[in-house]
Amino acid sequence: MLSPISHLPFVVLILSVSVATSATHQESFVQCLNLNSDKTFPFNSLIYTPNNPSFTSVLDSSGQNRRLLVSSAPKPKFIFTPTRDSHVQAAVICSKKLGIHFRVLSGGHDFEGISYVSEIGGVFIVIDLIKLREINVDIKSNTAWVEAGATNGEVYYRIYEKSSVHGFPAGVCTSLGIGGHITGGAYGTMVRKYGLAVDNVLDAKIVDANGRILDREAMGEDLFWAIRGGGGGSFGILLWWKIKLVPVPSTVTVFTVNKTLEEGATKLLQRWQEVAPYVDHNLFIRVLIQRTQKTITTLYNALFLGEARELLKIMKTSFPELGLRRNDCLETSWIKSVLYFSNFPSGTNPEVLLRGKSLVKTFFKGKSDFVREPIPETGLEGLWQRVLEDDSSLIIWSPYGGSMNQFSESDTPFPYRNGTRFIILYLSAWQEGDKNAAKHIDWIRNVHNYMVPYVSSFPRGQYVNYRDLDLGVNTKNSTSYREASVWGYRYFKNNFDRLVKIKTKVDPQNVFRHEQSVPPLPV
Ligand SMILES: Cc1cc2nc3c(=O)[nH]c(=O)nc-3n(C[C@H](O)[C@H](O)[C@H](O)COP(=O)(O)OP(=O)(O)OC[C@H]3O[C@@H](n4cnc5c(N)ncnc54)[C@H](O)[C@@H]3O)c2cc1C
Ligand SMILES: *[C@@H]1O[C@H](CO)[C@@H](O)[C@H](O)[C@H]1NC(C)=O
Ligand SMILES: *[C@@H]1O[C@H](CO)[C@@H](O)[C@H](O)[C@H]1NC(C)=O
Ligand SMILES: *[C@@H]1O[C@H](CO)[C@@H](O)[C@H](O)[C@H]1NC(C)=O
Numbered sequence: 082m083l084s085p086i087s088h089l090p091f092v093v094l095i096l097s098v099s100v101a102t103s104a105t106h107q108e109s110f111v112q113c114l115n116l117n118s119d120k121t122f123p124f125n126s127l128i129y130t131p132n133n134p135s136f137t138s139v140l141d142s143s144g145q146n147r148r149l150l151v152s153s154a155p156k157p158k159f160i161f162t163p164t165r166d167s168h169v170q171a172a173v174i175c176s177k178k179l180g181i182h183f184r185v186l187s188g189g190h191d192f193e194g195i196s197y198v199s200e201i202g203g204v205f206i207v208i209d210l211i212k213l214r215e216i217n218v219d220i221k222s223n224t225a226w227v228e229a230g231a232t233n234g235e236v237y238y239r240i241y242e243k244s245s246v247h248g249f250p251a252g253v254c255t256s257l258g259i260g261g262h263i264t265g266g267a268y269g270t271m272v273r274k275y276g277l278a279v280d281n282v283l284d285a286k287i288v289d290a291n292g293r294i295l296d297r298e299a300m301g302e303d304l305f306w307a308i309r310g311g312g313g314g315s316f317g318i319l320l321w322w323k324i325k326l327v328p329v330p331s332t333v334t335v336f337t338v339n340k341t342l343e344e345g346a347t348k349l350l351q352r353w354q355e356v357a358p359y360v361d362h363n364l365f366i367r368v369l370i371q372r373t374q375k376t377i378t379t380l381y382n383a384l385f386l387g388e389a390r391e392l393l394k395i396m397k398t399s400f401p402e403l404g405l406r407r408n409d410c411l412e413t414s415w416i417k418s419v420l421y422f423s424n425f426p427s428g429t430n431p432e433v434l435l436r437g438k439s440l441v442k443t444f445f446k447g448k449s450d451f452v453r454e455p456i457p458e459t460g461l462e463g464l465w466q467r468v469l470e471d472d473s474s475l476i477i478w479s480p481y482g483g484s485m486n487q488f489s490e491s492d493t494p495f496p497y498r499n500g501t502r503f504i505i506l507y508l509s510a511w512q513e514g515d516k517n518a519a520k521h522i523d524w525i526r527n528v529h530n531y532m533v534p535y536v537s538s539f540p541r542g543q544y545v546n547y548r549d550l551d552l553g554v555n556t557k558n559s560t561s562y563r564e565a566s567v568w569g570y571r572y573f574k575n576n577f578d579r580l581v582k583i584k585t586k587v588d589p590q591n592v593f594r595h596e597q598s599v600p601p602l603p604v
Contacts, residue, residue, distance in 0.1 A: 195314065264311065540570045
């Protein structure tokens with residue numbers, strides 16, 4: 082909502098006042114940082130206020146959803162870009178001391194922009210970890226220490242640099258920040274073979290609510306459990322993850338095959354629901370559903386951890402209906418499969434992964450579902466009707482099963498494990514600005530409502546990494562358990578109660594809070 086022109090003088094007045102207060106906030110913050118970390122460090126050089134010419138470009142390159150970057154969205158008083166762990170510690174201590182609300186940003190992909198927009202708490206700042214992106218890969222021990230601001234693409238690249246037979250099972254899009262991504266679970270093309278990224282972390286370093294740096298041993302197993310799936314921004318600031326590398330073959334196979342409605346997409350997708358969650362764990366076949374002209378196209382987009390010859394054998398016995406041919410298959414390396422899945426043109430060098438941020442940004446809204454029983458043909462037909470109504474939508478079905486079945490609901494905060502056939506991501510992404518935002522958002526709410534009978538229920542699950550503020554928000558500075566439990570159970574099922582207990586213990590003052598942070602119980 083833009084202010085009407087007639088209010089312009091008023092707006093200018095407010096702006097000049099806020100510039101003045103942001104200067105005071107900045108001054109006291111910098112003084113406090115100097116007192117609490119490095120006495121002589123020129124912290125002003127790491128701070129961007131709205132009157133700094135780079136403010137908008139820094140914010141716009143860090144935030145990834147243009148819907149939350151419009152000029153009417155609340156802006157931080159300033160952005161702080163620490164270059165050392167001790168700066169992050171001091172930032173927590175000083176924010177507390179000065180009563181400044183802060184948000185933490187790693188890759189900036191939060192669906193609702195809560196790493197750079199705050200609707201609670203009045204004045205806020207952003208602690209942007211963009212300059213903390215070191216990655217140290219140790220092939221001998223099959224591990225790596227990764228700093229929170231690094232992207233998953235950079236992690237894949239640094240592993241590839243040292244070995245062609247190691248990989249890491251995190252997200253598909255290669256610009257996700259390791260700090261915000263892994264804390265919510267994190268799945269990708271190797272989810273059926275190796276589970277979530279959180280199943281493959283060994284240690285971590287966080288800054289806690291008192292500004293201390295804690296590793297796994299120091300934080301204890303409760304808190305270490307909570308940060309592996311309990312969602313970003315509730316339990317501390319992740320500084321480092323220690324990840325376990327996983328073996329990948331030197332040759333993998335990828336393919337993308339499509340079917341339109343006229344070519345029998347409905348029957349095929351019914352079959353996929355029976356096959357994809359149970360087939361060989363080395364095979365991940367996801368389905369992208371999109372309107373194309375007057376029909377719907379379903380794209381079967383797959384990674385097989387092995388050679389084409391073996392893949393064709395498996396497909397012939399398990400999924401002959403797809404009609405996969407040798408010509409559809411591309412044998413390649415694991416790192417090239419990463420580029421293939423994130424849609425880089427063929428022939429792109431892996432070095433592109435070091436570029437970090439994604440280049441194409443859209444306005445978007447997303448939602449998710451988990452499915453345990455196959456969706457019948459009538460269900461799919463109603464879905465097609467709705468997909469035909471929006472030209473900017475994309476629905477992605479990713480199969481689980483395999484390794485995911487070896488976990489019980491409470492092993493990690495992410496509960497959608499044993500028996501979950503697949504996850505659905507609904508996206509509406511548009512380029513035309515605010516103009517049609519309401520239309521696209523209505524569309525996604527409508528399609529999500531339509532799916533109720535076919536997806537998980539009591540509670541209807543959603544994925545915390547696909548954050549959705551339609552589920553409810555923390556309206557006050559300190560949220561009530563009742564308010565939060567509405568969305569809490571949907572993201573975490575009964576794990577929510579354990580997360581609340583841990584939160585109450587480690588952050589009773591709710592230093593780490595946002596629209597959907599886990600609340601502490603009143604003490
Ligand atoms: C285009 C796109 C593709 C995606 N693909 C996948 C996918 O394939 N698989 C998948 O699992 N998910 C996927 N996601 C979802 C993604 O995992 C989440 O959006 C994730 O939270 C992004 O992390 P980030 O650091 O980039 O985001 P941010 O916006 O920086 O952070 C997300 C949340 O974590 C908090 N946070 C950030 N850094 C830290 C930190 N260091 N310590 C503590 N809290 C922190 C933030 O405050 C915020 O609440 C995708 C998202 C997008 C937009
Ligand atoms: C939250 O607290 C801050 C100060 O810490 C205050 O400025 C703000 O108005 C409060 N917000 C609400 C909704 O109470
Ligand atoms: C579907 O496959 C055909 C044949 O391979 C190809 O020409 C077409 O572009 C594909 N459609 C989409 C939407 O990818
Ligand atoms: C998964 O579910 C099956 C069937 O309900 C059950 O037999 C098995 O023990 C479960 N495994 C785990 C790890 O919970």
